[in-house]
Amino acid sequence: MYVQEGDLKYLSGFGSEFSSEDPRCPNSLPKGQNNPQKCPYNLYSEQLSGTAFTAPRESNRRSWLYRIRPSVLHVPFKPLTSVNSDKILANFATLPAEPNQMRWFPFEAPKPDDGLDFVSGLKTVCGAGDVITRNGVGIYVYGCNLSMENSAFYSADGDFLIVPELGTLKITTEFGKMVVSPGEICVIQQGMRFAVCVDGPTRGYALEVFGTHFVLPVLGPIGANGLANPRDFLHPTACYDDKVGEYKIVAKFQGKLFSAVQNHCPFDVVAWHGNYTPYKYNLTSFMTINTVSFDHCDPSIFTVLTAPSVKPGVAIADFVIFPPRWSVAEHTFRPPYYHRNCMSEFMGLIKGSYEAKEEGFRPGGATLHQIMTPHGPDAQCFEGASNANLSPVRVADGTMAFMFESSFNLAVLPWALETANRDLKYHECWAGLKSHFNEQEQ
Template sequence: MLHNYLIIAPQTLTTRVSTYPMELKYHPGFGSEISSEALPHALPKGQNSPQQCPYGLYAEQLSGSAFTCPRETNRRSWLYRIIPSAKHKPFVSIEQGNMSNNFDKWQPNPNQLRWKPFKLPEDGKNVDFVEGISTVCGAGDPRCRSGCVVHVYTCNKSMKDKCFYNSDGDFLIVPQLGPLHIKTEFGELHVDPLEIVVIQQGMRFSVDVTGPSRGYILEVFDTHFQLPNLGPIGANGLANPRDFLAPVAKFEQCEVSTGYTVVSKYQGKLFAATQYHSPFDVVAWHGNYYPYKYDLRNYMVINSVSFDHADPSIFTVLTCPSTKPGVAVADFVIFPPRWCVQEHTFRPPYYHRNCMSEFMGNLCGQYDAKKDNLPGGATLHSMMTPHGPDGKTFDHTSQMELKPVKVEGTMSFMFESSFSLALTEWGEKTCCTLDDDYYKCWQDLTSKFDPNWKPSEDDGKQSHTTSTTT
């Protein structure tokens, strides 16, 4: 058990001075059973709900799965807090800006789509994390617990005396510009670009920023993210469990005379309630249901070392499985720095039509299949929409000398889903960053067909394509 002995004296949240250390303590491991205390002996011994909890705390369970789920999928944590989360004024509907879970209002668009970098808040306009969430596309219905949504966030203001929780599903947050300091009921997480954070259903959190910030959010309704099965890869590789980090218990003991706003996303709408105590008053917790972060630079890349371009599934960090074996509600895939050494191979991603929807974003550097995909922007190649390298990339890489090359200084990602993602009005029109000329990157592709082609001497040396006749 890791103890983090920290006592925060009573104070008014509206006047507190916050410091956010870059070096926080974390619990390592993915899906682990964790016990965490901010005060010694705050966790009850031998049971979850004693008649009287240590320090006069209240026991409160947060369930992330049905009580009767099998042990391997059962998710819950026990929180020991100063005031139960039930103590608040009634929720009332509030303005939700560009956030939406209604995907029937806008005309479908099967075209290849690319967005230039999403715009940051205008000068003089202060926008916090929740206010800055805009929905690009999605499918499904949180009321039926089925589907996924892609949002972007752009903000420049910290959430003061305000927290947020998602009743509909999990948030996988991918910062692209600016760090996020996230305060949760379980403790604090500092998340830089090239790291991700998962805030699971029902967990209350608040986001502080130090300046303009931008990033992407993948929301899933069905179940929770898990590590992909490795199959023939074996026991190790891809995202290793030890590199996932959960917060250490840390609490605020304070009353808020002006009121603390709790924002809930419920059935795709936003509601707010007022309470007069901090939602981050959890002194100790234990369980296997908590927020966590992961550094994408720790990813152990698997790739071909002989020939051909392997499917992008080898770059899956996390997956949210559907009820169909092998089919995901959504996968989170990255394209990190790596060596390319394949022989006799066209190395960039191949031309492709997919039964899945592919939303891609660039975090930094250049994406190897399209140099014009800028950091902070995105592409969407919907179900069965053809896509692949542009003409210049094809001509260059089909003729280049195939020597070992290290792809460096880049990190792109993909949200891949089995759902057919529908655009929102904001995603296609109001955001004003859609690239109307994207389709032109394929217009210079020309026929290279030669009916008189004959195999060369080099073709015969490609052992993997040579047949033997007896």
């Protein structure tokens, strides 16, 4: 049985301590120490560390798992050859440069005969950096119609932020279970094993960050409240499975897939405590901040989660959403302004239609605007917004667009450049923009 919203616990703050016991085994958490000589119920203790042991206390992340068998109990890993092996990539330096604006019509959902689970349906669209030195990002799309039976997946390379667009994901993790539907997101952090079950065709997006973890953005002058509130993030509760039999563990390591076999279920954690957990978030809980006077604010006001770099104020990646909201700015061109940016912007659409591009940008599709590549509203949007009545108006009702924004210059994989659903006429959406210059007018 998969837990629903009420069965998850609030992740009341990033860095806070949490704990959970499967109710079938009360008092399974050791009292007073992490690693007793013998754990309750004769469990094994195992620490999962998400940061260096010596990281400062406020940023140190680790959890203790009390499990029936330790995760070390498997045969050696071997390279995994599957239908998407050539589409999972981390050596981005070898790819050709592509500075043009790019758009993709909806990526194809799997057909009944495809038989793809989450791992075999995962494909890298673009990325940058290096998984070996652990500094970079990978952006993926996934399409699957099979559940992961007797198998689990984990990434040794980084954290996965998963954004469903079509179909609900039933995710089992070592920490418990989560149901993640379109309009929600989840984060499975580095090293955490999980399996995805689905009911029919599913599709979505994923962002992986190497070498850091997602945190809530600093609010600064916004104050104590706003954007994504800590209390709205949920973590799973312990729910062990003691099945025995052959299970396949798939690892993403240095950008490549490997598999190993073990003779027991990997989700056999009876209890856990710590601050390094998977979690989910409902995007409708986001408290939007916006202008109530004039001008169009920078999209950073819509940041849900950020993965900071070592340079203050610069992110390896941000996860940004554009939710329904009121637009009330006076004397203002209200849609996004035309701009060139020192960040790369990959946008996806979960539902509805995006205000700056009503045509062509569809749920399940994407756009990519590289560093310093100009972009902005299409010609139709510009003409409409330039002459609109500026009464207060609702924006993006029935819509949820998002953006993976990165300070890295992203390289695009060959399959994504060559796929039939790439819109090679994307640039034409700006072709109708014409000069309105009149030197006599002030």
